Amino acid sequence: MENDSKIMVVGKNGMVGSGIIRCLKSGSYTNIIGIGRKECNLTNQGAVASLFNEYKPDYVLLAAAKVGGIVANATYPAQFLYENMMIQNNVINSAYENNVKKLLFLGSTCIYPRLAPQPLKEESLLTSSLEPTNEAYALAKITGLKMCEFYSKQYKCNFISCMPTNLYGTGDNFHPENSHVIPGLLLRFHNAVKTGAQSVTCWGTGKPKREFMFINDLAEALVFLMNHYDKPEFVNVGTGEDITIKELVDLIAKITSFKGKIEWDTSKPDGTPRKVTNVAKLNNLGWKHKTSLEDGLRVTYNWFLENESNIRK
Numbered sequence: 001m002e003n004d005s006k007i008m009v010v011g012k013n014g015m016v017g018s019g020i021i022r023c024l025k026s027g028s029y030t031n032i033i034g035i036g037r038k039e040c041n042l043t044n045q046g047a048v049a050s051l052f053n054e055y056k057p058d059y060v061l062l063a064a065a066k067v068g069g070i071v072a073n074a075t076y077p078a079q080f081l082y083e084n085m086m087i088q089n090n091v092i093n094s095a096y097e098n099n100v101k102k103l104l105f106l107g108s109t110c111i112y113p114r115l116a117p118q119p120l121k122e123e124s125l126l127t128s129s130l131e132p133t134n135e136a137y138a139l140a141k142i143t144g145l146k147m148c149e150f151y152s153k154q155y156k157c158n159f160i161s162c163m164p165t166n167l168y169g170t171g172d173n174f175h176p177e178n179s180h181v182i183p184g185l186l187l188r189f190h191n192a193v194k195t196g197a198q199s200v201t202c203w204g205t206g207k208p209k210r211e212f213m214f215i216n217d218l219a220e221a222l223v224f225l226m227n228h229y230d231k232p233e234f235v236n237v238g239t240g241e242d243i244t245i246k247e248l249v250d251l252i253a254k255i256t257s258f259k260g261k262i263e264w265d266t267s268k269p270d271g272t273p274r275k276v277t278n279v280a281k282l283n284n285l286g287w288k289h290k291t292s293l294e295d296g297l298r299v300t301y302n303w304f305l306e307n308e309s310n311i312r313k
């Protein structure tokens with residue numbers, strides 16, 4: 001991408017979309033077109049066609065999707081399948097029809113088979129059954145990955161995809177029921193400190209291991225792939241490092257200055273014992289994450305404190 005290329009970031013208000021825009025701006029890209037829901041309802045084929053016709057972007061990063069936690073995925077599978085397939089079908093096909101030079105689509109490591117061997121390798125996709133709670137989301141996303149692959153093969157487009165791990169950071173969703181583990185824990189420990197609670201109870205044993213990537217690192221990796229990767233097969237994007245939930249909770253207690261007791265409700269399920277991506281392919285391309293979990297958590301918590309009144313909660 002040249003500094004003055006027309007770069008369209010679709011999903012500009014989301015955690016990933018806003019992270020990409022920050023990263024592009026800091027990299028001196030000057031012609032960035034951010035698209036949010038106000039500019040276009042991406043499930044509407046005609047609206048997306050008009051959008052591309054109007055802007056004629058050179059490059060597209062597709063970071064809009066219907067995303068949610070386990071409860072939302074399990075409760076609204078029809079919407080997760082329909083909206084995600086419409087968004088990606090409309091954007092990817094319009095990019096093809098408007099001769100976009102390169103497009104990047106995002107999958108997610110949660111769409112690998114439920115029992116895929118750890119660390120997760122790219123080859124594991126579609127080798128066995130999906131996790132039933134997010135099957136609709138996974139099916140839509142797998143179709144998006146395949147659509148980029150097939151458009152690249154049949155139409156010779158340069159449409160690439162990646163598979164990001166669990167993300168956290170600036171712009172995250174702090175909703176008490178719908179958030180991911182890091183913003184959920186930050187909010188609970190923050191509230192415990194605020195109310196003077198003596199203890200916080202966490203689910204399970206704390207033993208499962210998970211991987212987390214800071215949004216600024218993800219955004220940098222996506223821009224790197226836009227500039228250095230041109231193959232139809234997707235690439236994992238993660239840190240390749242995992243920590244136990246107990247270690248994560250201890251870090252969050254430290255960062256939020258919680259001095260009380262941490263209790264574990266072992267009657268609650270632990271989930272899968274380990275989830276981490278194999279990032280050999282990305283590392284071999286020449287990119288590695290930079291931000292330690294502790295540093296990323298501090299930035300995230302400071303952002304939360306500065307924006308507490310108008311944050312997504």
Ligand SMILES: NC(=O)c1ccc[n+]([C@@H]2O[C@H](COP(=O)([O-])OP(=O)(O)OC[C@H]3O[C@@H](n4cnc5c(N)ncnc54)[C@H](OP(=O)(O)O)[C@@H]3O)[C@@H](O)[C@H]2O)c1
Nearest residue numbers: 011013014015016037041042043063064065108164166167
């Ligand atoms: N967060 C993670 O841990 C994670 C991990 C792996 C992969 N990813 C992938 O990263 C991408 C972005 O995720 P995110 O975490 O940034 O989610 P997010 O914060 O919820 O952002 C998604 C954005 O898409 C927009 N959007 C949804 N439906 C739309 C529609 N019909 N028309 C226009 N805009 C629409 C949303 O707009 P509104 O705000 O108006 O609804 C929102 O701004 C997704 O493809 C996701 O699969 C995320």
